[in-house]
Amino acid sequence: MCAALVKIRQTGAIVPSQRFLITRMIAPVPETYKGRILELGAGNGALTLQLAARCPEAQILACEINPVLARKTRDNLDRAGINGRVKVISDSAEHLLSEMRRRDLEKLEYVLSGIPLGNLPGERTQALIDAISQALRPGGMYIQFQYSLIDRKRIRSRFRLLRTVPVLLNFPPAVVYHAQR
Numbered sequence: 001m002c003a004a005l006v007k008i009r010q011t012g013a014i015v016p017s018q019r020f021l022i023t024r025m026i027a028p029v030p031e032t033y034k035g036r037i038l039e040l041g042a043g044n045g046a047l048t049l050q051l052a053a054r055c056p057e058a059q060i061l062a063c064e065i066n067p068v069l070a071r072k073t074r075d076n077l078d079r080a081g082i083n084g085r086v087k088v089i090s091d092s093a094e095h096l097l098s099e100m101r102r103r104d105l106e107k108l109e110y111v112l113s114g115i116p117l118g119n120l121p122g123e124r125t126q127a128l129i130d131a132i133s134q135a136l137r138p139g140g141m142y143i144q145f146q147y148s149l150i151d152r153k154r155i156r157s158r159f160r161l162l163r164t165v166p167v168l169l170n171f172p173p174a175v176v177y178h179a180q181r
């Protein structure tokens with residue numbers, strides 16, 4: 001809560017996502033998935049933990065720009081006995097994605113994000129959506145939640161398919177985008 005309040009625009013919320021929202025976020029990833037999953041804006045790990053529990057054979061790379069929250073996510077994973085297959089790095093999504101491109105790493109099938117796109121300047125949001133799209137393989141899925149529909153058009157313009165799922169039982173109510181390349 002304190003870490004969220006200190007950087008409220010960057011954090012985008014004062015409480016972690018709740019179970020209805022998390023369920024919608026992780027539902028498209030098959031329980032048997034064995035590949036790599038990238039999570040952007042992990043916060044305190046509310047979603048990371050549920051994703052790790054749902055997909056016990058997947059390798060998860062979670063990135064969080066706020067070092068206090070990144071540490072909290074690591075602690076929460078340790079407490080839940082989840083280690084080894086989830087790596088948490090304290091870095092910006094933009095930097096991580098550009099490093100992945102520079103190193104020509106294998107493209108991803110799933111990118112999940114809670115980054116508050118609506119709080120970023122428009123050109124930065126667009127650049128981030130473009131970088132996410134480039135990190136995905138054809139058919140790969142970008143899953144993003146937001147508390148408004150402000151960036152729906154931007155996402156729609158870069159992805160072949162877009163499903164918008166309202167989650168009214170979250171506080172605050174949210175939408176989840178399932179965008180397929």
Ligand SMILES: C[S@@+](CC[C@H](N)C(=O)[O-])C[C@H]1O[C@@H](n2cnc3c(N)ncnc32)[C@H](O)[C@@H]1O
Nearest residue numbers: 011012013016017041042043046065092093114
């Ligand atoms: C709305 S919170 C979501 C936290 C968590 N995923 C959840 O569902 O509870 C957004 C998180 O994204 C992080 N964030 C914001 N901008 C970021 C960026 N450019 N790169 C990485 N993380 C970022 C914030 O610090 C914050 O923890």
